[in-house]
Amino acid sequence: MSSTLLEVTRSGHEEIERMERLIVKDLQREPASNRERLFQSHRVRNMIDSIMSTTEKLIEIYDDKDNARKDEIAALGGQTASGTNVFSAFYDRLKEIREYHRRHPSARVVDAGEEHEELLKQEPHVEFSGEESFGRYLDLHELYNEYVNSKFGEPIEYSAYLDLFSQLQKIPHSHKLTRQYREYLEHLLEYLVYFFQRKEPLQDLDRVFSKVETEFEELWAEGNIQGWENKSQENGHVSALDSVIDLDYYSSVEELLEVGPEKLKEALAALGLKTGGTVQQRAERFFLTKHTPLEQLDRKQFAKRSNQNGNAASSQQIDSSKEIALMEAKMKRLCELLNETILQTKENVEKKQALTYEEMEAEREEEEVQADTESDEDEQQIYNPLKLPMGWDGKPIPYWLYKLHGLGQEFKCEICGNHSYWGRRAFERHFKEWRHQHGMRCLGIPNTKNFNEITSIKEARYLWERIQERQGVIKWRPDLEEEYEDKEGNIYNKKTFTDLQRQGLI
Numbered sequence: 001m002s003s004t005l006l007e008v009t010r011s012g013h014e015e016i017e018r019m020e021r022l023i024v025k026d027l028q029r030e031p032a033s034n035r036e037r038l039f040q041s042h043r044v045r046n047m048i049d050s051i052m053s054t055t056e057k058l059i060e061i062y063d064d065k066d067n068a069r070k071d072e073i074a075a076l077g078g079q080t081a082s083g084t085n086v087f088s089a090f091y092d093r094l095k096e097i098r099e100y101h102r103r104h105p106s107a108r109v110v111d112a113g114e115e116h117e118e119l120l121k122q123e124p125h126v127e128f129s130g131e132e133s134f135g136r137y138l139d140l141h142e143l144y145n146e147y148v149n150s151k152f153g154e155p156i157e158y159s160a161y162l163d164l165f166s167q168l169q170k171i172p173h174s175h176k177l178t179r180q181y182r183e184y185l186e187h188l189l190e191y192l193v194y195f196f197q198r199k200e201p202l203q204d205l206d207r208v209f210s211k212v213e214t215e216f217e218e219l220w221a222e223g224n225i226q227g228w229e230n231k232s233q234e235n236g237h238v239s240a241l242d243s244v245i246d247l248d249y250y251s252s253v254e255e256l257l258e259v260g261p262e263k264l265k266e267a268l269a270a271l272g273l274k275t276g277g278t279v280q281q282r283a284e285r286f287f288l289t290k291h292t293p294l295e296q297l298d299r300k301q302f303a304k305r306s307n308q309n310g311n312a313a314s315s316q317q318i319d320s321s322k323e324i325a326l327m328e329a330k331m332k333r334l335c336e337l338l339n340e341t342i343l344q345t346k347e348n349v350e351k352k353q354a355l356t357y358e359e360m361e362a363e364r365e366e367e368e369v370q371a372d373t374e375s376d377e378d379e380q381q382i383y384n385p386l387k388l389p390m391g392w393d394g395k396p397i398p399y400w401l402y403k404l405h406g407l408g409q410e411f412k413c414e415i416c417g418n419h420s421y422w423g424r425r426a427f428e429r430h431f432k433e434w435r436h437q438h439g440m441r442c443l444g445i446p447n448t449k450n451f452n453e454i455t456s457i458k459e460a461r462y463l464w465e466r467i468q469e470r471q472g473v474i475k476w477r478p479d480l481e482e483e484y485e486d487k488e489g490n491i492y493n494k495k496t497f498t499d500l501q502r503q504g505l506i
Contacts, residue, residue, distance in 0.1 A: 045201035135199035166335040354434035415439035
């Protein structure tokens with residue numbers, strides 16, 4: 001049976017309108033929890049993808065490259081190639097439709113409303129690792145290991161890496177054109193893009209990157225990219241080749257000899273120059289590039305496989321530098337979008353360092369119970385205009401109790417990173433919690449009762465110095481405090497007993 005393009009077109013438009021209404025209906029509902037909000041975003045994303053797929057099919061039909069739609073419209077009007085009349089064309093069409101339904105008895109009309117209502121209750125499968133906790137935190141452990149074991153990395157802790165991984169300008173430029181750094185940057189960007197697409201499926205990342213690329217092209221042409229200033233083009237040759245050997249540090253050929261033959265060979269190969277000869281010849285050949293652009297060098301200096309004027313090597317190096325700089329710009333923009341998640345990840349890592357395994361398990365179970373409670377379908381939105389804290393029953397506490405406990409009073413602790421605590425009770429309790437303990441540990445001060453009520457770093461350090469001085473003065477001295485007893489039961493300290501014993505009085 002020939003396919004009815006007009007019916008397919010009608011069905012496609014109907015499907016698009018139904019999906020649009022369904023998206024509006026889904027977005028009008030306020031999610032009860034962060035997990036439900038994530039599921040809602042992915043449901044809407046899937047429906048948008050379905051609309052785009054259907055639209056592409058409709059565009060193909062309307063383009064009508066094989067004239068099938070045109071022929072079908074003509075057939076409906078009775079205009080056929082064989083010259084049959086309208087009634088013959090109608091009955092032929094009816095016969096085809098009956099034959100189609102006879103061969104496909106299961107193709108019946110279904111209630112589209114009920115079928116699509118089920119879509120609003122679905123929980124799409126979203127892949128998150130346990131460390132990511134449904135998009136709340138980043139999981140950069142693999143990239144951390146790659147960074148620590150690289151030549152451009154530093155042996156730092158994971159919590160410190162969370163501060164450094166977005167600050168690519170701190171990595172020396174001498175490492176940025178290496179293959180290892182490029183692969184690390186590709187892996188890091190790939191993970192951040194994948195994480196952002198899972199966490200924010202409704203964000204148009206392609207549009208964000210398109211804007212980044214437009215701004216990047218303008219800044220690159222002007223040589224104003226941070227960390228790549230004047231690295232794109234300088235005097236007609238590639239100054240980014242300084243990543244192998246930075247000629248700015250060498251004022252003569254003799255000083256360049258200290259680099260060694262292998263390093264010079266690598267630098268010459270990167271420029272497309274000949275790599276043979278003695279160390280002196282290599283140094284002299286490479287030193288020529290300090291003040292002379294590659295295209296102005298003698299053709300004899302270039303290797304046979306290279307372009308005669310070295311433009312191929314220069315162009316290739318510029319493209320490589322530009323690609324790396326563009327990836328850095330994209331990653332910087334992604335880190336700005338994920339800034340809150342990065343801060344939460346660091347806070348979570350520091351929190352875990354101060355907890356035992358049992359405490360972490362108890363907290364995980366509590367979060368699961370809380371998530372199940374929040375996702376209860378029967379739960380209604382609570383009216384709370386004063387934004388009072390929630391009680392044990394999940395409802396706002398009475399206002400008199402809020403005033404009684406002073407929950408409107410804010411206490412800040414500098415040791416906890418200027419974290420705010422609301423109410424006297426929460427403030428007093430926080431001195432034994434993980435955040436304050438971690439802050440005291442960073443200061444190198446034991447978290448004892450002596451430091452209760454102290455929230456200033458300056459005051460804590462001053463008190464710790466006073467305590468150390470006092471302990472040095474009143475520490476136990478054996479010659480004055482060690483006791484001795486004679487035969488008559490008299491008690492003396494060590495010094496007095498020793499003196500009397502020497503005099504023979506005891």
